[in-house]
Amino acid sequence: xxxxxxxxxxxxxxxxxxxxxxxxxxxxxxxxxxxxxxxxxxxxxxxxxxxxxxxxxxxxxxxxxxxxxxxxxxxxxxxxxxxxxxxxxxxxxxxxxxxxxxxxxxxxxxxxxxxxxxxxxxxxxxxxxxxxxxxxxxxxxxxxxxxxxxxxxxxxxxxxxxxxxxxxxxxxxxxxxxxxxxxxxxxxxxxxxxxxxxxxxxxxxxxxxxxxxxxxxxxxxxxxxxxxxxxxxxxxxxxxxxxxxxxxxxxxxxxxxxxxxxxxxxxxxxxxxxxxxxxxxxxxxxxxxxxxxxxxxxxxxxxxxxxxxxxxxxx
Amino acid sequence: xxxxxxxxxxxxxxxxxxxxxxxxxxxxxxxxxxxxxxxxxxxxxxxxxxxxxxxxxxxxxxxxxxxxxxxxxxxxxxxxxxxxxxxxxxxxxxxxxxxxxxxxxxxxxxxxxxxxxxxxxxxxxxxxxxxxxxxxxxxxxxxxxxxxxxxxxxxxxxxxxxxxxxxxxxxxxxxxxxxxxxxxxxxxxxxxxxxxxxxxxxxxxxxxxxxxxxxxxxxxxxxxxxxxxxxxxxxxxxxxxxx
Numbered sequence: 175x176x177x178x179x180x181x182x183x184x185x186x187x188x189x190x191x192x193x194x195x196x197x198x199x200x201x202x203x204x205x206x207x208x209x210x211x212x213x214x215x216x217x218x219x220x221x222x223x224x225x226x227x228x229x230x231x232x233x234x235x236x237x238x239x240x241x242x243x244x245x246x247x248x249x250x251x252x253x254x255x256x257x258x259x260x261x262x263x264x265x266x267x268x269x270x271x272x273x274x275x276x277x278x279x280x281x282x283x284x285x286x287x288x289x290x291x292x293x294x295x296x297x298x299x300x301x302x303x304x305x306x307x308x309x310x311x312x313x314x315x316x317x318x319x320x321x322x323x324x325x326x327x328x329x330x331x332x333x334x335x336x337x338x339x340x341x342x343x344x345x346x347x348x349x350x351x352x353x354x355x356x357x358x359x360x361x362x363x364x365x366x367x368x369x370x371x372x373x374x375x376x377x378x379x380x381x382x383x384x385x386x387x388x389x390x391x392x393x394x395x396x397x398x399x400x401x402x403x404x405x406x407x408x409x410x411x412x413x414x415x416x417x418x419x420x421x422x423x424x425x426x427x428x429x430x431x432x433x434x435x436x437x438x439x440x441x442x443x444x445x446x447x448x449x450x451x452x453x454x455x456x457x458x459x460x461x462x463x464x465x466x467x468x469x470x471x472x473x474x475x476x477x478x479x480x481x482x483x484x485x486x487x488x489x
Numbered sequence: 490x491x492x493x494x495x496x497x498x499x500x501x502x503x504x505x506x507x508x509x510x511x512x513x514x515x516x517x518x519x520x521x522x523x524x525x526x527x528x529x530x531x532x533x534x535x536x537x538x539x540x541x542x543x544x545x546x547x548x549x550x551x552x553x554x555x556x557x558x559x560x561x562x563x564x565x566x567x568x569x570x571x572x573x574x575x576x577x578x579x580x581x582x583x584x585x586x587x588x589x590x591x592x593x594x595x596x597x598x599x600x601x602x603x604x605x606x607x608x609x610x611x612x613x614x615x616x617x618x619x620x621x622x623x624x625x626x627x628x629x630x631x632x633x634x635x636x637x638x639x640x641x642x643x644x645x646x647x648x649x650x651x652x653x654x655x656x657x658x659x660x661x662x663x664x665x666x667x668x669x670x671x672x673x674x675x676x677x678x679x680x681x682x683x684x685x686x687x688x689x690x691x692x693x694x695x696x697x698x699x700x701x702x703x704x705x706x707x708x709x710x711x712x713x714x715x716x717x718x719x720x721x722x723x724x725x726x727x728x729x730x731x732x
Contacts, residue, residue: 254578270568
């Protein structure tokens with residue numbers, strides 16, 4: 175399996191005021207990203223997600239550590255790396271004064287897309303991101319969701335094999351966020367490697383092949399979603415909904431190390447004298463993993479970020 | 490890599506001209522502002538108007554190049570679009586050269602309008618076209634580099650405007666635009682020699698009204714030095730933003 179990103183002991187330290195210890199924004203992280211996967215970087219505000227992206231894309235210099243992107247050394251080949259990556263920062267940052275079409279053409283001009291391809295490529299991207307009707311509208315006049323979509327389209331204009339998406343759905347309404355997630359899934363289907371940072375657990379769970387959970391600059395877990403979930407639950411949990419003689423409904427959870435069958439048997443024993451309404455086997459969620467590893471709830475993380483936004487990840 | 494830089498700076502210049510410079514308010518302001526100053530001076534102190542043309546041209550280049558150039562980078566940094574350029578396969582000197590060319594092109598265009606009007610009124614007799622061409626080009630380069638430096642040295646747009654005016658307005662009165670340098674006190678003459686507008690006005694005066702080739706060469710050389718130093722300072726300052 176080709177490794178598109180290889181990172182070893184990458185560290186970024188910011189000096190603070192005299193007399194105070196320096197800030198380890200990213201503290202010796204190691205990870206690899208394979209070709210064609212959606213790799214998620216999940217963590218609360220200030221965990222070091224954006225700083226990692228800034229280092230990998232040449233916007234910040236690592237204090238120490240090594241990184242190779244597309245088999246090129248970050249320390250020596252940043253110009254060649256830049257030609258082969260697309261970056262979508264947290265804030266949509268195209269040019270307000272230029273139209274949607276002109277913004278895409280300018281992105282292609284900067285990256286050396288041949289003149290004869292630019293118009294058709296721009297039209298195709300507008301069509302793909304459902305922006306054809308806004309072709310001649312200035313960027314400033316687009317809705318937030320459209321701006322986000324156009325910013326992603328601009329990052330793809332030169333057909334990069336690797337794209338960085340920094341909090342792509344933050345601040346979007348539910349429909350726009352859902353539409354963007356579909357677009358991101360589409361990228362994977364085309365073989366584009368996606369490095370995605372997000373603080374939305376459901377989004378990471380839905381989109382990512384593998385996820386690294388970052389806390390205070392360090393990776394505390396890195397695996398496939400299913401394996402991460404397994405971390406959160408040592409024993410199966412069965413949830414039984416019961417109704418007693420007076421008609422009151424209660425829900426009981428039974429956890430047992432003897433497997434699901436054992437848990438069900440135990441739940442049935444406890445349910446004698448009640449009407450059993452429903453028996454569910456509870457699957458751990460990424461949120462359970464996150465809480466276990468960070469001690470931070472999903473709500474607390476969203477609150478840190480300044481509100482929900484991004485809609486929910488359904489769809 | 491050089492091809493990437495040249496292509497990038499070319500399209501960056503075109504983008505800036507389209508997005509920021511060639512807008513009606515910029516064009517009218519770029520032309521009217523120096524005219525208004527010269528007119529006010531001429532009404533208050535009736536002199537040979539022909540002798541004010543070099544100063545008028547130098548002021549037009551100064552304000553034409555710096556008015557937008559001084560805020561364009563800080564503006565793009567505020568809205569985040571400068572990051573797009575920093576992420577592109579374009580080295581910092583090329584990025585800044587693209588910005589600089591936008592300011593130069595706009596400054597020279599509005600100056601050309603003023604020049605044509607001036608020549609139509611005062612004629613073309615005795616003009617040294619080579620010195621005129623070099624003086625216009627090098628003045629535009631030096632002032633545009635000054636604008637780029639101002640724009641990367643600050644964090645807010647209002648700071649850029651304040652700093653640009655802090656530099657430009659004293660230059661207007663110290664650099665021989667309205668009053669010949671020779672009639673100023675010695676300390677003012679020394680101060681004037683530290684400012685690029687002095688050399689621009691002097692070179693343009695020699696080109697349009699006659700004077701020593703040797704002095705013109707010194708003026709043009711000084712403008713080259715100002716261009717290089719200010720451009721390198723701007724590159725260094727911008728590089729420091731990549732921490």
